[in-house]
Amino acid sequence: MHLEVAERLRRDGQRYTALRRAIVGELIAAPRPLTVRELLKSRRGLVQSSLYRNLAVLIAAGVVDRVAGMQEDTARYELAEFALGHHHHLVCMSCGDIADVALPKTLEHDLERGLRKVASSAGYALDHHRLDVIGRCRRCR
Amino acid sequence: MHLEVAERLRRDGQRYTALRRAIVGELIAAPRPLTVRELLKSRRGLVQSSLYRNLAVLIAAGVVDRVAGMQEDTARYELAEFALGHHHHLVCMSCGDIADVALPKTLEHDLERGLRKVASSAGYALDHHRLDVIGRCRRCR
């Protein structure tokens, strides 16, 4: 994975520094998208501004995706699709927790096809979509 | 529409003040979700804090929904589903513009069914979903 990431950064004219490697390592280890606060706690001595700057670089290089939580005041970050595959998010409306989910392939396919049509008939060129499933997690039921 | 809104506020123990009426009026007139900045410009003398407070009241009463834009740093507001019907958003990844769209009924229905299954098998109780279609609008093609 690190090799792939390094390659993507190189293609974008960016270095794969120790800090970036550490951040990517955390994201690889995490079972779900992480907030900046979580990332900061995971590594002592990690500085906010550097973290934000590196996340921006990683996003620009297509290595990381920024995803919105329930209350959109705190962003979360996860590895990009090339690493995690296409998926969506289950968001708990009570505690804000997030889990990754994938749709059945046929449904995802139908959806994709429908969206392309809907987008083009509105004059939009479809790039991608994001789908969040809002509900209550096991603990918050 | 204002009658319906008044009723919902009343049910929530809230008044339908002139300011709230004005805000709802703007949202009714708008062809798409509006930002706080847009709402502020639309009415001279409208104060930020009052606007935010009233939006909170309207959201709590189920009259308004808050929706996330592309770069989730600026929220947008629109009338709730009871007024606009269930729909999704086309978001321009270049200019950030937003348009409302609906999926074909059968697709929406299949999606709903699939999501319920996916959610429950992850231990979540489905509440609702949000689907954003990201692309480039006509002008940004």
Next chain:
DNA sequence: ATTTATGCAAATCGTTTGCAAACCT
């Protein structure tokens, strides 16, 4: 040697809150 990344502190931006005056019933 020159460019790029980092840490630290200060600045920004959207949003929220405290408080006193205005409003409604």
Next chain:
DNA sequence: AGGTTTGCAAACGATTTGCATAAAT
């Protein structure tokens, strides 16, 4: 009067930026 809403200013929290130092090529 008694509780609610409003305006204004200050407070907040997430994110960004300026600048001097450290690291990488």
